[in-house]
Amino acid sequence: MFWHLYKYRLKVLFNEKMLFFWTGIFPIILGTLFYMVFSDITEKSENVSSINVVISTENSDAIVEEIVKSDNSFASFIDSMISEGYFDVDYADYATAKEMLADEKSDGMLLVEPTEKGVASSLVFSKSGMNQTILKYIINTYNQGMMVAEDTAMNAPDRLEAVLAEIYNNENINKNISVTVGDMDPYNQYYFALFAMTCMFGASFGMVNTAHSQADQSSVGMRRAASPTKKMAMVISEYFAAVTITEILFVVLLVYLTAVLGINLGNKYGLILFASVMASLLGVAIGYFFGVVVKGKQAFKDGVMMATILFLNFLAGLMMGNMKYIIEKSCPIVNRINPAAIISDCFYSICVYNDMNLYTRCIVSMGIWTVILAVCSISILRREKYANL
Amino acid sequence: MGKVIEIDGLVKRYKELVALDHFNLEIEEGEIFGLLGPNGSGKSTTISCILGLLKYDKGEVKVFGKPMEASSYESKKDIGVVLQNVAVFDELNVEENIDYFCGLYITDKKLRKQYVDEAIEFAGLEEFRKFVPKKLSGGLLRRLNIACGIAHKPKLIFMDEPTVAVDPQSRNKILEGIVELNKKGATIIYTSHYMEEVEQICSRIAIMDQGKNLAIGTKEQLKDMIKTGETIQAEILNLSDDIMEEVKSLPHVYKVEYIDNHLKVHYTKGQRNLVRLIDFFKNKDVQFGRVYSELPTLNDVFLEITGKELRD
Ligand SMILES: Nc1ncnc2c1ncn2[C@@H]1O[C@H](COP(=O)(O)OP(=O)(O)OP(=O)(O)O)[C@@H](O)[C@H]1O
Ligand SMILES: [Mg+2]
Numbered sequence: 224m225f226w227h228l229y230k231y232r233l234k235v236l237f238n239e240k241m242l243f244f245w246t247g248i249f250p251i252i253l254g255t256l257f258y259m260v261f262s263d264i265t266e267k268s269e270n271v272s273s274i275n276v277v278i279s280t281e282n283s284d285a286i287v288e289e290i291v292k293s294d295n296s297f298a299s300f301i302d303s304m305i306s307e308g309y310f311d312v313d314y315a316d317y318a319t320a321k322e323m324l325a326d327e328k329s330d331g332m333l334l335v336e337p338t339e340k341g342v343a344s345s346l347v348f349s350k351s352g353m354n355q356t357i358l359k360y361i362i363n364t365y366n367q368g369m370m371v372a373e374d375t376a377m378n379a380p381d382r383l384e385a386v387l388a389e390i391y392n393n394e395n396i397n398k399n400i401s402v403t404v405g406d407m408d409p410y411n412q413y414y415f416a417l418f419a420m421t422c423m424f425g426a427s428f429g430m431v432n433t434a435h436s437q438a439d440q441s442s443v444g445m446r447r448a449a450s451p452t453k454k455m456a457m458v459i460s461e462y463f464a465a466v467t468i469t470e471i472l473f474v475v476l477l478v479y480l481t482a483v484l485g486i487n488l489g490n491k492y493g494l495i496l497f498a499s500v501m502a503s504l505l506g507v508a509i510g511y512f513f514g515v516v517v518k519g520k521q522a523f524k525d526g527v528m529m530a531t532i533l534f535l536n537f538l539a540g541l542m543m544g545n546m547k548y549i550i551e552k553s554c555p556i557v558n559r560i561n562p563a564a565i566i567s568d569c570f571y572s573i574c575v576y577n578d579m580n581l582y583t584r585c586i587v588s589m590g591i592w593t594v595i596l597a598v599c600s601i602s603i604l605r606r607e608k609y610a611n612l
Numbered sequence: 613m614g615k616v617i618e619i620d621g622l623v624k625r626y627k628e629l630v631a632l633d634h635f636n637l638e639i640e641e642g643e644i645f646g647l648l649g650p651n652g653s654g655k656s657t658t659i660s661c662i663l664g665l666l667k668y669d670k671g672e673v674k675v676f677g678k679p680m681e682a683s684s685y686e687s688k689k690d691i692g693v694v695l696q697n698v699a700v701f702d703e704l705n706v707e708e709n710i711d712y713f714c715g716l717y718i719t720d721k722k723l724r725k726q727y728v729d730e731a732i733e734f735a736g737l738e739e740f741r742k743f744v745p746k747k748l749s750g751g752l753l754r755r756l757n758i759a760c761g762i763a764h765k766p767k768l769i770f771m772d773e774p775t776v777a778v779d780p781q782s783r784n785k786i787l788e789g790i791v792e793l794n795k796k797g798a799t800i801i802y803t804s805h806y807m808e809e810v811e812q813i814c815s816r817i818a819i820m821d822q823g824k825n826l827a828i829g830t831k832e833q834l835k836d837m838i839k840t841g842e843t844i845q846a847e848i849l850n851l852s853d854d855i856m857e858e859v860k861s862l863p864h865v866y867k868v869e870y871i872d873n874h875l876k877v878h879y880t881k882g883q884r885n886l887v888r889l890i891d892f893f894k895n896k897d898v899q900f901g902r903v904y905s906e907l908p909t910l911n912d913v914f915l916e917i918t919g920k921e922l923r924d
Contacts, residue, residue, distance in 0.1 A: 227716075227719075231701075231715075234704060234708065236703075237703075442697040442698065442699035443699045445660075445695060448665050449665060449691065449693045451685040451689045451716070451717060607681070608666060609665060609667065612665060
């Protein structure tokens with residue numbers, strides 16, 4: 224029975240021409256447009272310039288340069304970053320630095336505070352992008368290195384010299400950066416946003432399924448309700464059929480971007496695919512949820528769902544680059560629970576942020592969301608008799 | 613023969629509106645049972661309640677001797693439904709649609725293939741196997757709707773106005789098919805507001821209006837229930853009131869109407885009414901055109917019970 228339902232559901236959904244267009248073809252068109260626009264830009268600015276960093280201090284009265292100089296290792300780290308061409312550094316007081324950040328004269332603000340152990344540093348960004356990712360990566364590497372060094376100094380002082388040598392080896396950082404970001408397209412985040420959208424739009428397939436599953440929504444729903452096939456068997460097989468379709472469309476998009484357009488999305492395809500499966504499960508569950516919770520005509524339900532998804536995408540910065548950043552500053556909880564933000568974070572975490580903790584957290588969040596939505600939907604779908612037909 | 617359907621005191625309300633008002637019905641195995649009623653009388657509502665799809669406020673429904681619930685999967689296996697609204701997938705072609713719905717009942721693939729072929733033949737859709745519903749004419753679409761409901765060879769078939777918007781040729785084919793299904797052993801519940809259809813194929817008929825079962829029986833029994841035994845109409849110009857009065861006093865006449873130069877004489881029963889009336893006209897020198905006699909129809913039954921025509 225599972226296969227019978229699954230197979231025919233695939234057929235039905237494949238023939239939903241409009242949905243197919245929006246979920247399958249539209250992202251491909253967008254991807255192509257991105258590609259055309261970005262390859263133009265990349266050609267024009269061939270040398271990726273160094274990252275503009277403004278160093279400042281918030282709580283200390285001392286002059287910024289003095290603070291940096293007070294910590295020898297930190298100062299030489301900054302110097303080497305400048306001489307290697309990674310950083311373009313300005314020193315400024317806090318207010319000026321903030322302004323530079325806001326005016327995008329600076330990619331990131333590095334706040335330094337003197338402490339007993341040396342300089343403590345933290346980063347502030349006004350948006351997220353490739354430069355921010357690299358900057359974060361470099362500072363993290365340095366901070367981690369210093370922690371290792373401290374640890375070594377306490378526990379194995381004889382190895383300290385070797386460890387320090389390792390930390391100051393810029394080649395090492397250099398190599399790591401290229402592993403992290405490779406010669407990856409700096410515009411990859413847009414393609415990953417596209418991935419997130421494709422999975423979210425799997426919701427439309429879920430919506431169609433609910434319409435066909437409820438006796439009060441469609442005549443086929445009525446005919447099926449009169450049959451001896453159990454509702455749960457239908458819901459489960461058809462849910463997975465919708466996920467399958469979404470996933471197929473996703474893979475087509477991925478293959479198109481990488482194989483046909485030749486865009487370098489890094490090489491973590493395993494992580495990308497796993498994230499897409501989880502995101503499709505969530506996307507389709509969103510469709511089921513709206514399909515059973517919103518009451519009214521089909522067009523109305525579709526409208527409510529699409530408006531909600533687009534709004535969530537907007538909050539997640541899939542439409543306006545720094546929206547997510549603004550929310551992260553003012554109300555970060557929204558980014559933790561907004562499914563669109565979770566899905567896009569998950570994709571960004573793979574290649575743009577290169578943050579496995581974030582990846583894992585997003586995968587878990589998607590799983591939780593999917594279970595919540597699925598339980599709600601099924602409890603309504605299982606309802607046995609209808610008050611109106 | 614056992615009772616296939618037993619409905620006792622069924623009440624269904626849609627907010628203020630009482631769609632079924634203490635509705636009772638029993639249907640025997642092997643019948644083609646007609647549920648006749650005008651639009652909005654509650655035919656479809658009755659079927660939805662029997663199928664266990666619709667919540668109702670009061671009463672009891674038994675199918676195959678067992679209470680019918682949404683989870684009565686055993687009973688549902690033997691039921692076929694042809695709903696009033698065409699219920700097929702626009703995305704699947706004729707053959708796939710039938711196979712899909714048949715597959716909800718029949719898991720054996722070989723048997724299913726045979727059943728699907730038989731259903732396609734039954735509905736006369738051989739040449740349209742690969743057509744999607746959008747490409748089918750209205751009549752063919754209705755036939756597909758029927759094929760999807762009966763392919764699994766159910767013992768009990770519900771047909772809710774399967775011939776609406778179908779041309780006479782397709783309609784006859786459908787009616788023949790229903791009789792054929794019945795001959796092969798299926799009990800059929802057939803709803804319609806076309807009395808001719810119901811008279812043509814149904815072994816017993818219930819007349820319903822405003823959610824009530826007003827009368828039930830064979831068509832002969834139903835016609836016996838009413839006063840009208842025969843109606844004779846005659847075209848006469850300028851009939852005088854005196855003659856009218858005299859016609860009224862003829863044997864078995866209980867009502868006389870004269871509208872648009874048409875005289876309509878209602879008889880309770882009796883024989884040779886036509887001959888007697890023509891003789892009367894000749895004696896009185898009344899010039900008359902066409903004269904014809906009609907036996908009572910279910911419309912007369914409906915008219916007499918409810919005071920209104922079956923069709924508006
Ligand atoms: N979902 C609903 N909400 C409110 N009223 C309804 C609903 N469905 C049916 N009704 C009302 O219940 C009554 C019975 O409807 P039903 O569809 O059973 O009639 P029917 O005999 O099948 O008519 P038709 O010949 O037009 O198909 C009608 O008055 C109808 O308006
Ligand atoms: Mg009806």
